[in-house]
Amino acid sequence: MTQVIIFLILIALMVIAFTGVLLLLVYRLIPRVRNKANQKQVTRLKKTALFLAVVMILNLGFVTFTQFAASTPPIDAENSIAELTELELNGRKQWISLRGWDKTKPVLLFLAGGPGGTQMAAVRHELAELEKYFVVVNWDQPGSGKSYDAEKIGSITVDTYIQDGNALTEYLKERFSKEKIYLIGESWGSALGIFLVDKYPESYHALIGTGQMIDFTETERLDYAKAMEVAENNGDTALVERLAANGGPPYYGKDVTWKSAVYLNYLSQYMSSNPKIHNPGYNTFRDIGSPEYGLLDKINFFRGIVNTYNHVYQQLYTIDLRTDYTKLAVPVYFFLGRYDINAPTVLVEEYERVLDAPDKGIVWFEHSGHSPWINERDRFVEEVLSCFLEN
Structure with a gap:
């Protein structure tokens, strides 16, 4: 579910970015179209540019509104x-x-x-x-x-x-x-x-x-070793190969999150599958x-x-x-x-x-x-x- 949410957010950002780029291109094209004396096409391009501008403004307005509207639900008690x-x-x-x-x-x-x-x-x-x-x-x-x-x-x-x-x-x-x-x-x-x-x-x-x-440091090393052990026992060769390619922690630089996520997410899934753990995951x-x-x-x-x-x-x-x-x-x-x-x-x-x-x-x-x-x-x-x- 988390991956779906991230994907939808990225799509929304891409749409906004694409709108801005398209708006810029439209205005750059207008002078060239004028040179060809195609006034109708110029008019259509202007309308398209105006529409895109309105859409962008509405998007920005909506984002701003959601920020100001954020709140925590009330508690129905006298001195709450x-x-x-x-x-x-x-x-x-x-x-x-x-x-x-x-x-x-x-x-x-x-x-x-x-x-x-x-x-x-x-x-x-x-x-x-x-x-x-x-x-x-x-x-x-x-x-x-x-x-x-x-x-x-x-x-x-x-x-x-x-x-x-x-x-x-x-x-x-x-x-x-x-x-x-x-x-x-x-x-x-x-x-x-x-x-x-x-x-x-x-x-x-x-x-x-x-x-x-x-x-x-010791926590990361133990987690890495545990993930490797579980993956080998489960015959998950793809995960074993990925862990081996990353090498053991601790990690430094720009890939700490992604390298750590390989074994941390795997261990989280392993715990979630444990029937002895109640209500196992984040919502x-x-x-x-x-x-x-x-x-x-x-x-x-x-x-x-x-x-x-x-x-x-x-x-x-x-x-x-x-x-x-x-x-x-x-x-x-x-x-x-x-x-x-x-x-x-x-x-x-x-x-x-x-x-x-x-x-x-x-x-x-x-x-x-x-x-x-x-x-x-x-x-x-x-x-x-x-x-x-x-x-």
């Missing part, structure tokens, strides 16, 4: 909050959504995966129950979704996310009169959560990491069609996954939480899918053993892969409440 807000964080304009049945409840910031991913709509759909107990905040990080143009992709670093994550936290603390907030980090966001609680422990009650990333068609995203946002939904991931991910290869972040001043809990092979859980178990924190623990989800918050969302919510509100 449901809004999309553009902020300036360290001079970079970025978007967040804020949703909750009661705006006086604790604040929970969800850190999306990626880098370059937006899960603003996905979290609203999958974790709506949390909105009864928290003001749930989703942040489109620089280079993703609605914040794709917050910073030039080539200028984004890991520090960009840490600095802006802190600025966003300060905004939320001030706006909702809170001394601290809660964090949930998913995949890449789970590592970002560790970076934030390490540097700004005074701002956070606790962190939950799910699909937890530990050592980025990309539903998410991309959600009202939070205008047409440009929908395009940037995919641009972030490709371009931002390609630039930022290779900056993460030197990070290993087992050696770099062994002492934290904030409780940390790991929500792990028993069948997660994208972020090998053995690395999380090793990290949990060496981690020194006020409280820590692993919560296993027996019917989940890389995304327990989707695979077992009801139990995920129960465990979040247990860790955050009952401890």
